[in-house]
Amino acid sequence: MPSERPTFDLVVAANRLPVDKVVTDDGEVEWRRSPGGLVTAMESVMRSQPGAWVGWAGDAGEAPDPFDEDGIHLHPVALSADEIRDYYEGFSNDTLWPIYHDVIVPATFHREWWAAYRAVNERFARAIAEVAAEGARVWVQDYQLQLVPMLVRQLRPDVRIGWFNHIPFPPVELFAQLPWRAQLLEGLLGADFLGFQRQADARNFVRACRQLLGAPTKRDRVTVEGTQRQVRAAAIPISVDFQGLEQLAKRPDVMARAREIRESLGNPKVLMLGVDRLDYTKGIRHRLKAYEELLSERRLGPPEVTLVQVATPSRERVEAYRMLRAEIEQTVGRINGDLGQIGAPAVHYLHHSYPREEMAALFQAADVMLVTPLRDGMNLVAKEYVTCRHDLGGALVLSEFTGAWHELHQAFACNPHDIEGLKQTILRAINTPAKDKQRIMKALRRRVADHDVQRWAARYLAALDAAPEQPRPDPRGRPTPHAEDTPLMPSPTEQLRAAGESGSSRSRSRS
Ligand code: ADP
Numbered sequence: 013m014p015s016e017r018p019t020f021d022l023v024v025a026a027n028r029l030p031v032d033k034v035v036t037d038d039g040e041v042e043w044r045r046s047p048g049g050l051v052t053a054m055e056s057v058m059r060s061q062p063g064a065w066v067g068w069a070g071d072a073g074e075a076p077d078p079f080d081e082d083g084i085h086l087h088p089v090a091l092s093a094d095e096i097r098d099y100y101e102g103f104s105n106d107t108l109w110p111i112y113h114d115v116i117v118p119a120t121f122h123r124e125w126w127a128a129y130r131a132v133n134e135r136f137a138r139a140i141a142e143v144a145a146e147g148a149r150v151w152v153q154d155y156q157l158q159l160v161p162m163l164v165r166q167l168r169p170d171v172r173i174g175w176f177n178h179i180p181f182p183p184v185e186l187f188a189q190l191p192w193r194a195q196l197l198e199g200l201l202g203a204d205f206l207g208f209q210r211q212a213d214a215r216n217f218v219r220a221c222r223q224l225l226g227a228p229t230k231r232d233r234v235t236v237e238g239t240q241r242q243v244r245a246a247a248i249p250i251s252v253d254f255q256g257l258e259q260l261a262k263r264p265d266v267m268a269r270a271r272e273i274r275e276s277l278g279n280p281k282v283l284m285l286g287v288d289r290l291d292y293t294k295g296i297r298h299r300l301k302a303y304e305e306l307l308s309e310r311r312l313g314p315p316e317v318t319l320v321q322v323a324t325p326s327r328e329r330v331e332a333y334r335m336l337r338a339e340i341e342q343t344v345g346r347i348n349g350d351l352g353q354i355g356a357p358a359v360h361y362l363h364h365s366y367p368r369e370e371m372a373a374l375f376q377a378a379d380v381m382l383v384t385p386l387r388d389g390m391n392l393v394a395k396e397y398v399t400c401r402h403d404l405g406g407a408l409v410l411s412e413f414t415g416a417w418h419e420l421h422q423a424f425a426c427n428p429h430d431i432e433g434l435k436q437t438i439l440r441a442i443n444t445p446a447k448d449k450q451r452i453m454k455a456l457r458r459r460v461a462d463h464d465v466q467r468w469a470a471r472y473l474a475a476l477d478a479a480p481e482q483p484r485p486d487p488r489g490r491p492t493p494h495a496e497d498t499p500l501m502p503s504p505t506e507q508l509r510a511a512g513e514s515g516s517s518r519s520r521s522r523s
């Protein structure tokens with residue numbers, strides 16, 4: 013039966029919808045903004061053009077009915093409690109996330125997690141096929157949905173398919189550890205265009221196709237096995253809504269709030285700030301270690317200097333995240349116990365999410381912004397900080413291991429593994445004369461203003477449109493297959509590969 017649902021010319025698919033369904037203690041349903049940079053960026057893109065967003069509503073069980081919110085058609089995809097455990101917490105965040113972030117913590121491999129990942133990717137593909145208009149542009153996001161491009165191609169050969177990776181793409185030596193590496197690459201090669209944060213990420217992908225699939229490659233293009241189809245992989249770094257955020261930061265109430273924050277902290281001479289999801293990739297431990305040493309060596313000290321660390325709760329049922337939280341909270345307690353003073357703690361630790369206004373005020377209040385990830389696809393916090401500094405105040409300490417560093421070279425660059433170097437960089441960011449810091453901030457702001465998220469989206473969609481025309485549906489009038497009645501069988505090569513590789517899939521306990 014033909015679907016009666018509305019269809020859209022632009023369909024974005026991401027693991028999460030921009031809002032999370034939360035059932036409060038008194039049984040009321042509330043929708044709250046979802047965490048993370050992907051949502052920040054894609055939300056501002058989708059608010060300015062008509063389209064649908066396919067994604068998970070953030071809780072277990074049946075999906076809510078599709079609804080419209082602030083001009084975006086939201087199409088929820090259901091995840092069961094077991095799928096949240098196996099697909100989301102397991103395969104996405106305990107297998108792929110560590111592999112794609114330099115194995116900062118060991119990756120865990122479980123065949124059941126892979127089965128759930130496949131099943132959920134199939135469900136997403138069916139949902140996309142349902143809402144995509146004839147010839148639509150389908151824009152798949154991030155590592156949770158790497159099989160979706162090929163699955164959508166099988167269901168809807170008429171649509172144009174793009175995928176963008178918000179996180180790094182690992183070097184082949186790490187990617188090759190994945191028992192399902194071939195299936196993941198083949199899944200991605202279903203797209204017409206693949207976007208990455210850095211050129212190095214795009215090159216890693218092309219190299220993985222060449223070495224692990226034996227696919228012919230030429231510069232940024234991969235030819236798909238058994239076809240003449242070429243897929244391009246290129247860097248298009250994501251950004252922030254510069255104008256929108258700058259406007260917010262210029263609001264008198266937000267600026268007044270920034271002053272109030274400083275006052276409530278005792279008007280320190282230097283206010284340092286960290287803002288991160290509580291994730292082991294963010295280098296929060298390294299930052300605290302450098303800060304603690306600077307305090308104990310009396311090179312810095314409260315009440316003149318203080319640090320506010322905002323750590324958004326994240327993936328709290330994954331063990332590596334639980335351990336990180338315990339460690340960070342213990343370290344903050346120790347630093348405050350050893351080095352704080354009455355009424356002047358050395359670290360103000362906040363484990364909450366805040367409204368955008370409060371974040372903009374915090375950015376304006378901070379003299380030094382500490383962005384010290386060990387690996388980060390982009391890090392939008394760095395770009396948000398400079399966007400909010402319309403007064404040209406402040407200094408950005410930025411890890412070389414973020415995508416942002418490749419654009420924001422003028423920042424105070426650091427290698428977070430080098431604690432001594434990080435300490436020096438923090439001192440430099442504090443002590444550099446104000447005039448020089450203003451010059452640096454001006455250059456950083458120019459870069460972000462010229463390369464904002466609107467430009468990112470326009471560049472991405474232009475690259476997708478420029479991808480070579482793909483085979484269209486059968487001209488003899490065979491109808492485009494329907495989501496519900498098309499079996500999503502693996503291709504013969506995939507079946508063979510799965511059979512060959514399942515024996516080699518390693519399992520590790522989650523301890
Ligand atoms: P990631 O996507 O890995 O979390 P990014 O730095 O790219 O990292 O993006 C984080 C986004 O989440 C930014 O838009 C930032 O402003 C927002 N954010 C981080 N912490 C908080 C918080 N405590 N409250 C509200 N928003 C937050």
Ligand code: G6P
Nearest residue numbers: 028047048049050154178179327
């Ligand atoms: C990063 C990822 C996103 C993810 C976000 C928040 O930005 O690239 O895909 O949505 O972190 O993580 P979460 O697991 O809470 O969705």
